[in-house]
Amino acid sequence: MQEIEGGVTAPLGFKANGVIANIKGHNTTKKDLAAIVSQVPCTCAATYTQNKVKGAPLTVTKKHLKNGQAQAIICNSGNANTCNANGIEIAEGACDLLAKELHMDPSDVVVASTGVIGQPMTLDPFEKHIHELVSGLKEDGSDDAANAIMTTDTHKKEYAVAFKIGDTTCHIGAIAKGSGMIHPNMATMLAFVTSDVDISREMLEMMVHDVVNDTFNMVSVDGDTSTNDMLVVMCNGLADNKKIVIKDKHYQIMKEALYYICESLSKGIAKDGEGATKLLTCNTHNARTLHDAKTVAKSVITSSLFKAAMFGKDANWGRILCAIGYAPADIDITKVEVSLSSAQGSIIVCKNGAGVPFSEGKALDILSEDEIVIDIDLHDGDYMATAWGCDLTYDYVKINGDYRT
Missing domain, CATH: 3.10.20.340 (ArgJ beta chain, C-terminal domain)
Known part of the structure; x- marks a missing residue:
């Protein structure tokens, strides 16, 4: 296993971008709207917050991932889209806008939000900037996406590794945000993981559950369990390895790589806790x-x-x-x-x-x-x-x- 550059766009077939959409409703110089897109549909697994109050994006994403498939992620910072009367409408609307630009089904879009809870929100910023977001998707766009999902983070969390499954070189990349409102057993803050490994839905879900329990669920910054925490892992299979369908040595190799990525993100989030010095x-x-x-x-x-x-x-x-x-x-x-x-x-x-x-x-x-x-x-x-x-x-x-x- 080798650390490489590229974050979520290190694996084959992924592009990303981040733009300034003024989600908070006033001018800013900070990117606050991100997208990650795969060239082809992906096997997908996710974990979610255990808080009884959940952001509308989690409800929509859970519905979209019932079939274990996704092809794109859209995420905004600055507004959590939680406890809003029109929350579901906004989350579904964001998926619809991205899907229309990408010519795909809205059910293949994962949606996430982070920021202040209970603040009014409209689709206007998404509508105004969705074309800019999609037209700017690029194979080295992970940095822009990583910066766009940050709130009180002081630096981006972005990692990628390359590893061998048999004779095939495979990749896992990731970005995450998290600095405050972080506590064990909540799931993961926001973390988006991409891979070009070919793996079955059953094996991916099992792997994600095991790895999250030993990494993200062992992090605490302040004892508060967030309402919007989500980890999403997307595998598009473009590495063309022999498909992982059982818990064999190839499963263990990928699991070790995923663990390394998630442990790195977990430590990065803990070290970047709000106001932290250690x-x-x-x-x-x-x-x-x-x-x-x-x-x-x-x-x-x-x-x-x-x-x-x-x-x-x-x-x-x-x-x-x-x-x-x-x-x-x-x-x-x-x-x-x-x-x-x-x-x-x-x-x-x-x-x-x-x-x-x-x-x-x-x-x-x-x-x-x-x-x-x-x-x-x-x-x-x-x-x-x-x-x-x-x-x-x-x-x-x-x-x-x-x-x-």
Whole structure:
């Protein structure tokens, strides 16, 4: 497997674009309308938010993907199209407009939105800019699309890899947005993944479910589960590999590539959390069950007190133990060992559920880095898990204090 350039247009047969459509209703210099289009229809799988309040685009996309097929994606930023009386009408209208320009059936279009909830929305920006969006589709358009789906993100999330299935070179590319309103078990923020691999719907759906559970669902920025989260994976088969129809070695090769892409996106989203200055990676080792390993890792990464301590470069290991203690997992706290590490080295701060002497100076050096690793050894089994998060800063409150206005 090799990292390559190109994002969602790295796989064969995909084009993308992003334009300024003034979705918010006032002039801006930021791109806010994106499209990703395949040359041919794709096998498609998706996951969605678990919030009971769901954006209208999710309802429309679920309906369109009942047959497991799609050929294009349209996504806007700046308005979530959620809790709007005309939300379904807007989402379906966006699909209709793109489908008409591309001469395809509207049911083959996936629609997504991100931004402020409950704000009035019309089709006018889509109607005015749809021709510009489609006429500008290009094989190196992933960058434009990645920038168009961003809201409070400070940088784009865009990755691609090449890998071999047998003698055939295949590709997976992706873009994502996500910075705030991100919490485990919500699905994925917004992530669009493309591939030229030929794979059956059943195998793709199984693969996406497994990978999402170990990547996107292990990310937390602020504990809020968004209303519009969606992951869409489109595979057009143009690599012309032997079609993947069973869980064989070729399935595992593609799964490893998809996992790499989704893990990279997950870490990128966590590191770019609103106001964040640090990426926090929490590894749980030697848990009794996989459930326990995941639950403990997520509990620590979502603790506001611990996140604040990391912002303050304070090796307050008691907050880690506290978060482990209230996690709904079967653990023996008297066996727990905790260490903190970064590019500056590593220190053990807790053994057998109790503090141990350590250098506060060395701890400060370790926690002054922008990527911190928390290793938790439960000494009670063979399972491990990883969760990703970020520190909690003053800027998070500033960003969200006036997000709407």
